[in-house]
Amino acid sequence: MSLPSMGVEEELLLVSADGEPLPQSKAVAAEAGDIDVELELTRAQVEINAPVCETADELHEQLVRMRSKLAAAAAEQGGRLCAIAVPPSGRAAQLVTKKARYQQMEARYGLLAREQAVCGCHVHIDVPDKEAAIRVSNHFRPWLPVLLALTANSPIYLGSDTGFSSWRSIMWSRWPCSGQPPYFESADHYDALVAMQLASGSIMDERMVYWDVRPSTHLPTVEVRVSDVPLSVDETVLLATLIRALVMTATADGGLGPKLEPEVLRAAYWLAARDGLEGNGLDVLHAESLPMSQLVGLLIDHVGDALQELGELDRVRETVQRLITEGNGAIRQRKAFREGDDVVALTEIKP
Numbered sequence: 001m002s003l004p005s006m007g008v009e010e011e012l013l014l015v016s017a018d019g020e021p022l023p024q025s026k027a028v029a030a031e032a033g034d035i036d037v038e039l040e041l042t043r044a045q046v047e048i049n050a051p052v053c054e055t056a057d058e059l060h061e062q063l064v065r066m067r068s069k070l071a072a073a074a075a076e077q078g079g080r081l082c083a084i085a086v087p088p089s090g091r092a093a094q095l096v097t098k099k100a101r102y103q104q105m106e107a108r109y110g111l112l113a114r115e116q117a118v119c120g121c122h123v124h125i126d127v128p129d130k131e132a133a134i135r136v137s138n139h140f141r142p143w144l145p146v147l148l149a150l151t152a153n154s155p156i157y158l159g160s161d162t163g164f165s166s167w168r169s170i171m172w173s174r175w176p177c178s179g180q181p182p183y184f185e186s187a188d189h190y191d192a193l194v195a196m197q198l199a200s201g202s203i204m205d206e207r208m209v210y211w212d213v214r215p216s217t218h219l220p221t222v223e224v225r226v227s228d229v230p231l232s233v234d235e236t237v238l239l240a241t242l243i244r245a246l247v248m249t250a251t252a253d254g255g256l257g258p259k260l261e262p263e264v265l266r267a268a269y270w271l272a273a274r275d276g277l278e279g280n281g282l283d284v285l286h287a288e289s290l291p292m293s294q295l296v297g298l299l300i301d302h303v304g305d306a307l308q309e310l311g312e313l314d315r316v317r318e319t320v321q322r323l324i325t326e327g328n329g330a331i332r333q334r335k336a337f338r339e340g341d342d343v344v345a346l347t348e349i350k351p
Helices: 025-031 056-076 100-109 130-151 167-172 187-200 233-253 262-275 292-302 304-310 313-326 329-338 343-347
Strands: 006-015 037-039 045-049 080-082 120-126 213-215 221-228 280-283 288-291
Touching: 006 056, 006 233, 025 037, 025 045, 025 056, 045 056, 056 080, 056 233, 080 343, 120 233, 130 187, 130 213, 130 221, 130 233, 130 262, 130 280, 130 292, 167 221, 167 262, 221 233, 233 292, 233 304, 233 313, 262 280, 280 292, 288 292, 292 304, 292 313, 304 313, 329 343
Parallel strands: none
Antiparallel strands: 006 045, 006 080, 006 120, 037 045, 120 221, 213 221, 280 288
């Protein structure tokens, strides 16, 4: 049986020489040449779309190349490109990109749209069909807080330590159709809930289904959107590999997945956003508090057979151990901030 391919989208922040959001996404995208760059909701954000990849090594190579080229394009426009999930300094409200859809979002959602200069990482994995994507979504729910904690990269916002490892996830949760996906009985159940949101006017279109796992609206994939944009390419590849392995594990299971108490999952999300890798999280299957590092270990055990099949088990274990020992983006940002070092310099991508 062939292994599912994967694609990754990374949202990255443009900042000025002094570290404030730089509204030059259109010029930077035009300067970027042959890489796939998209404009985002605010003019200080850009998104790179890696080509479909079959291996972790291929994904790593593509992301290094694309990050570097986009950083060079930013430099040509007098800016800096950062792998950081929220603006570390400046003002909350940003200029919205001049695209019809984004202008409509600003008109409808006001300050909520203008404050969304937040950068995530979205991973697409091939699935056979929409019903499979729905089953995969249910299987993902116990592990979404762990993926969030592992890749958290947004503790510093507008010059302050927020007290959270992933402030992006807290900001993103304000949208009407965001965060943990519901438990779905079928694709028809999913469609009915989306139809309700559309009919109520809470979302403009199906692209505003911002649940952390969703069937793609235009590709035969499931899209996982739970993560901050990671600080390093190694962390993004780790995220994509774990998500790929989770999809493989869920597909092999074939069932609808475990039902969870919604408030337990909500608490697990909140703890993961606040404490990241450093504190306790919740084993949502048993409503039991455990160190997040232990929960990461349980995730690796859960997808161990799939990681073996991918030939990635050793790399995943080594990368996770390095993050626990040396810190992920949130830990390293907070350390730099407390010591008076430059958070922008830590997160800046070099050409």
